[in-house]
Amino acid sequence: MSHGPEPYAVGNDPRWNERAAQSATVDLDPDEDDPMAIIVTGPCPRCTHESAHVEPLLLYSNLQDRLRSPGSDVLRLALEKAAGVSRRREVEVICACGTPHPSTPQGARGCGASWVLDVSWGAP
Amino acid sequence: MTVRVAPGAAGTAASRARAEHAQEQQDRELELLRQHAANWRNGLVGLVGLITGAGLIKGRESIVGIVPGGQVAVGTLLLAAVVAGVAGTLLSLRAAYGFPRSREVDATWRDVRRNQHARARAAARDLRAAVVLAVVTLALLVGAVAVTWYAPRAPLAFVEVTDDDGVVTCGTLQGAGDGAVVLAVHGAERRISVQDVGALRLRSDCPP
Numbered sequence: 001m002s003h004g005p006e007p008y009a010v011g012n013d014p015r016w017n018e019r020a021a022q023s024a025t026v027d028l029d030p031d032e033d034d035p036m037a038i039i040v041t042g043p044c045p046r047c048t049h050e051s052a053h054v055e056p057l058l059l060y061s062n063l064q065d066r067l068r069s070p071g072s073d074v075l076r077l078a079l080e081k082a083a084g085v086s087r088r089r090e091v092e093v094i095c096a097c098g099t100p101h102p103s104t105p106q107g108a109r110g111c112g113a114s115w116v117l118d119v120s121w122g123a124p
Numbered sequence: 125m126t127v128r129v130a131p132g133a134a135g136t137a138a139s140r141a142r143a144e145h146a147q148e149q150q151d152r153e154l155e156l157l158r159q160h161a162a163n164w165r166n167g168l169v170g171l172v173g174l175i176t177g178a179g180l181i182k183g184r185e186s187i188v189g190i191v192p193g194g195q196v197a198v199g200t201l202l203l204a205a206v207v208a209g210v211a212g213t214l215l216s217l218r219a220a221y222g223f224p225r226s227r228e229v230d231a232t233w234r235d236v237r238r239n240q241h242a243r244a245r246a247a248a249r250d251l252r253a254a255v256v257l258a259v260v261t262l263a264l265l266v267g268a269v270a271v272t273w274y275a276p277r278a279p280l281a282f283v284e285v286t287d288d289d290g291v292v293t294c295g296t297l298q299g300a301g302d303g304a305v306v307l308a309v310h311g312a313e314r315r316i317s318v319q320d321v322g323a324l325r326l327r328s329d330c331p332p
Contacts, residue, residue, distance in 0.1 A: 114143065116135050118132040
């Protein structure tokens, strides 16, 4: 007897972190020199449907926030590269698969699961 | 690209709330910027209206009597203020509403994400420029008012005579005597009998 998709439920599980670390594809947008976002794609470790998540590293919200624009930190980036600096970010990915799940609240997507990946780039 | 992925720390309610908040901020990035830009647009439109209404319409009366260099300075400052104000208004309009143009449909989801962020970056850049131009406009307007108030006045070197028939003669005073006032008007001498003089006043220049 086949069963349909899992009902929507907000939650996390350390085992999902490990499973997703093996199966996820992680990219930096536009590149690792001056990334603006971390893009995580791959199957949700809970419902197994394909999901995509964008973790913003830089947002333009209002003029009072310090804004970083590409190229404005050329000197800083050059110094970091010369020094072999690596950068790191913990990303909590929320399932955003397009498959309908029972009991999904209005406006929500996915199955409700979230998992955490430790993403690093630059010199090891 | 040397991206390394490892399992992260166990998620918590707080980390989940932060992640949801970041997603909401990202989704509303362009919308929030455009709201800011619309508010700045309203302010700039009011500022440009202030300049054209007060500065340009009343300006000609205010600068009569100022030395010619001062008049040129006031005119230049007001013109620059209008240009800066209009430019700032247009930039704030573009930040608030974008500019219609054709563009290729995004081929990949990565392109969707990148172009969405690029539009937000362009709106932020336009909004920053509009804010700078608003300050510049105000500074130029203050400068024009300051020159109007404090620029030296031209000496009253011309005499305007109105005779009993209402005929106005304006020129430089050459002399007075023998019952007449002698003026030089465009290089030619004009004698006006004192008995015909209805009104006489000093002026800083003669009308063309």
